[in-house]
Structure formats: C-alpha cells, structure tokens
Amino acid sequence: MxxxxxxxxxxxxxxxxxxxxxxxxxxxxxxxxxxxxxxxxxxxxxxxxxxxxxxxxxxxxxxxxxxxxxxxxxxxxxxxxxxxxxxxxxxxxxxxxxxxxxxxxxxxxxxxxxxxxxxxLTAALTDVAADVAVGGPGNPAVTATAGGDGIVLSGTAFAVPYAHVADRVLVPAVLDEGVVVAVVDPSAAGVTMERALTTNREVHPHLHLEGVVVANDHLLAEGDPSRGPEVLAWMLERAWTGLCALQVGVTEAAVSQTAAYLNSREQFGRPLSTFQGTMLRAADAAIDTESIRVTMWQAAWRLDNGLDAALAVNVASWFASEAGQRAVFSTQHLHGGMGADISYPIHRYFLWGKQIELMLGSPSAQLARLGRQVTGELQAGRSVPA
Known part of the structure; x- marks a missing residue:
C-alpha cells in the first residue's frame, strides 16, 4: 500500500x-x-x-x-x-x-x-467484543423479542462509552437465534443508566433495559437477525481500527514528551538522554509507536478499499494493545518520580494507553484470535498475507 x-x-x-x-x-x-x-x-x-x-x-x-x-x-x-x-x-x-x-x-x-x-452516538459493543476475544460468536448480553411494529429489549449492556451524553445508542441484541442492532433512545421508557468510570477517567455507564420498545425503522439491516454477524463484524472492525488510531496518537505524544523531558533533565552533569539505558528504552517506545502506526494504516486502507480487512485489523489491534501499553509504560517510567505526579501531563498518556489496551482486549487474547484466524484460513486452503 x-x-x-x-x-x-x-x-x-x-x-x-x-x-x-x-x-x-x-x-x-x-x-x-x-x-x-x-x-x-x-x-x-x-x-x-x-x-x-x-x-x-x-x-x-x-x-x-x-x-x-x-x-x-x-x-x-x-x-x-x-x-x-x-x-x-x-x-x-x-x-x-x-x-x-x-x-x-x-x-x-x-x-x-x-x-x-x-x-x-455510541454503541454497546463491550459484551460482544469480550465474547469474540475468547473465541465466541460475539453474542450480546441483551435479548430482544418481536412486538408489534418493532422489538422489545431487555437486559444490561455494560460499559457503554459516553452513554450518559449520547442521544442514541446502538444496542445489539439476541433475537430468534440471530442478532439485531437497535438504535435506542436513552430517554425512552425502560432505560436506566448506572455510572461507571474507566481507567482513563471517561464515563462508560452500564445501560439497563427493561421492556424497551424500538420501532422497525430504527433497526440496522432492516432488523434481519440472519445479518447480525455481518453487521457486528463490520462494526467491530471499524471500532478496533479507530482505537488503534487513538493509540497511535497517544504513544506518539508520549514519546515526544519523553524525549523533551530526557533532553532537559540532567544527572551527573549530563542530560538523561545521553545515557544508553534511557536512549534504548525511548527508542524502543518510538519503534513500538511506528509499528502501531503502519499496521493501523494497513487496516484502515483495506477497510476503505473494500478488501478483506479482518486479519489486518487483528494484527493492528495486537500491536496497539501489546506495543501500546509497553510504550506508555516506558515513557512514564522514564519520567521517574514526575511520572507518578498526576499534576504532570504524562500520566494521562499512560492511563489512555492502558484503557485502549483493555478495550481492544489483552495481548494474549489478541494473539489467540489471530491464531484461530490464521489456522482457519490455512485449513480452508487460503493463503495468509505476509
């Protein structure tokens, strides 16, 4: 590319x-x-x-x-x-x-x-992504039943990003052994929220649904449960690629701020940046950042060009999760005591990097998903891109 x-x-x-x-x-x-x-x-x-x-x-x-x-x-x-x-x-x-x-x-x-x-807007994908991470089909926790000119939702969707300020929430739900995605008004009857904070201090409330009615014209893919897996896969690929893009910015800024800090602080009469140990650690974080960047662009480019992007998205997600948390940990560590000072900006990059890692899934879960995907491709007789 x-x-x-x-x-x-x-x-x-x-x-x-x-x-x-x-x-x-x-x-x-x-x-x-x-x-x-x-x-x-x-x-x-x-x-x-x-x-x-x-x-x-x-x-x-x-x-x-x-x-x-x-x-x-x-x-x-x-x-x-x-x-x-x-x-x-x-x-x-x-x-x-x-x-x-x-x-x-x-x-x-x-x-x-x-x-x-x-x-x-937002969407309740936490449960779906968690199920996919452990090899499941991506079943949501919310259930739906047909009712009149729409469906009725019940259940709890956990950790929905910014749901407290959202005007509409896309909620996947199990219906007739398939999945539908409903566009829910948070102010509708039967919807309540439970406030929850994430690692990086964002508000991701739990969304409780009890008999919430959603009209047919507010269902994705015309409310066809058989298209549920297609819709969820489409959503997850873009959600994960978006998180990878965020992680590029987080790690890039963390590395840049760390380089400036190491150049300005002195020990034994020399800038910290002249010590081999700090140079190598910072260089590794910079390499990690570039790894996240190039794999993210590969995934985004394939999505925009209508190509199969599943493997590219999973590779990018692994780098953003594994290399991302490693980079932000290194940059905070290289700040010494200042890295633990919450009045100093670098700590936010550590918190954001960790939060993105958690939302993408642990690196081990990412590798397991990649392994299942590559194995499936090979068993089907298809080549796997290098």
Whole structure:
C-alpha cells in the first residue's frame, strides 16, 4: 500500500492539528476531568464547525463522504491531545454503522445532526467484543423479542462509552437465534443508566433495559437477525481500527514528551538522554509507536478499499494493545518520580494507553484470535498475507 496522503487528507491533518493544538491544553483537560460529564463541549462545537464530525459520513446527510483513513487522522489527533470528546464513540461506534446499515428514516433524522455536532452516538459493543476475544460468536448480553411494529429489549449492556451524553445508542441484541442492532433512545421508557468510570477517567455507564420498545425503522439491516454477524463484524472492525488510531496518537505524544523531558533533565552533569539505558528504552517506545502506526494504516486502507480487512485489523489491534501499553509504560517510567505526579501531563498518556489496551482486549487474547484466524484460513486452503 501507499502510505502517502493525498491533498485532501493532508488538509484534514492540518485542520486536526490546528483544532487540537489550539484548544486542548493540559489545564483544559484537567478542568474537563473535574466536570460531571467529562466532555469538552466547546471543543466538540469547534470540531463540528471545522467539518471534522461529518468527515466520514455520506454527503447526502451533510458529511464529507470520506472513510476510515480520514477518521483515523482525526482520532490520531485526539489521541495526541488526550482530548475528552466522544469522537470514537460517535463516529466509529455509531454514525458509520448507521450510515451503512440504517434505514433512510433513521439516517435522515440522525446523521445531519451528528455532522452538525448536535447529536452524540455510541454503541454497546463491550459484551460482544469480550465474547469474540475468547473465541465466541460475539453474542450480546441483551435479548430482544418481536412486538408489534418493532422489538422489545431487555437486559444490561455494560460499559457503554459516553452513554450518559449520547442521544442514541446502538444496542445489539439476541433475537430468534440471530442478532439485531437497535438504535435506542436513552430517554425512552425502560432505560436506566448506572455510572461507571474507566481507567482513563471517561464515563462508560452500564445501560439497563427493561421492556424497551424500538420501532422497525430504527433497526440496522432492516432488523434481519440472519445479518447480525455481518453487521457486528463490520462494526467491530471499524471500532478496533479507530482505537488503534487513538493509540497511535497517544504513544506518539508520549514519546515526544519523553524525549523533551530526557533532553532537559540532567544527572551527573549530563542530560538523561545521553545515557544508553534511557536512549534504548525511548527508542524502543518510538519503534513500538511506528509499528502501531503502519499496521493501523494497513487496516484502515483495506477497510476503505473494500478488501478483506479482518486479519489486518487483528494484527493492528495486537500491536496497539501489546506495543501500546509497553510504550506508555516506558515513557512514564522514564519520567521517574514526575511520572507518578498526576499534576504532570504524562500520566494521562499512560492511563489512555492502558484503557485502549483493555478495550481492544489483552495481548494474549489478541494473539489467540489471530491464531484461530490464521489456522482457519490455512485449513480452508487460503493463503495468509505476509
């Protein structure tokens, strides 16, 4: 693949750098972390004004008509700034699946508002991803029954990113030995939330559903349970690739800040960066960052070009999980005592890196999934890309 960005992608990257470098500072992030929602709404509005929220949505609904590569550029910028906004949840989990599988009525009602920054979306994929991680089919914890002109949902979806500020939540549910994905209004009768905080201080509430009615025009893939695996696989591939893009930004910024710190701090009359041990540790973190970057772009490029991306996404996820946590641990460790000071910015990159690792699944689970996939390809007589 060609890693060179075209002019439009370079313009996106420039806009992203301008927004995040201009509006996100350590003091601003700390201020937002002290609020109930932990959501920087001013930054969100600025991103909408810069057309970054609708970038990967169809032009017919107010979007830019771009794809996963362009969204990854924005997510990478968010990761560098550790900016507290629901971009990954709204776009990778919610808006892109809705644009691909939603009814015309649902898309027309929701997607223009997403592009304008007036609607936040998310999806309840934690249980599905956890089941896939251990070799399961990806069954959700929520169940559905047919009822009138729609379905009725019951059960609990755990750790739903930014559900507390979401206007709609995509909820997978088991129906008739298949799976449907419903677009749920969190203010609907029967929906309650239980607040929960993640490692990086984001709010990911548990969503309790009791007899929640969802109309047929708010079901993805026309509510066909037989298409459930297809829809969930599509959603997971983009969700995981989006997390990898975030991890690129997180580790890149952590390495950059660590290099500056090692150059400025002295021991025995010499900058810390001149000691071989610190140089090698920092270099390994930089190599880890590049490994995450190139595998992430491979996955995003394959998704945008309609190619089978399952293996590429899994490889990128393993690097983002294994190399990502290793890089942020190293960068915090290289800061010595300052790395344990929560008033100093580097600790946020450690927390974000660990949170992304946990959301992707442990490195051992990633390797096990890769092993099952490669074995399956070989047993089916298909070649595995190098």
């Amino acid at each position: 060609d890693f060179t960005f075209n002019e439009e992608q370079l313009a996106v990257r420039e806009a992203v750098e301008g927004i995040f470098s201009g509006l996100v500072t350590p003091d601003r992030v700390q201020e937002v972390e002290g609020t109930e929602d932990r959501f920087d709404r001013d930054l969100w509005a600025a991103m909408a004004k810069a057309d970054l929220l609708g970038l990967s949505l169809p032009e017919a609904f107010g979007g830019g008509g771009y794809g996963m590569v362009e969204l990854a550029l924005v997510l990478e910028g968010q990761g560098r700034a550790v900016a507290p906004v629901p971009l990954w949840a709204t776009m990778a989990l919610g808006a892109m699946p809705l644009a691909e599988f939603g009814s015309e009525a649902a898309k027309s009602a929701i997607l223009p508002r997403v592009a304008a920054g007036r609607t936040v």
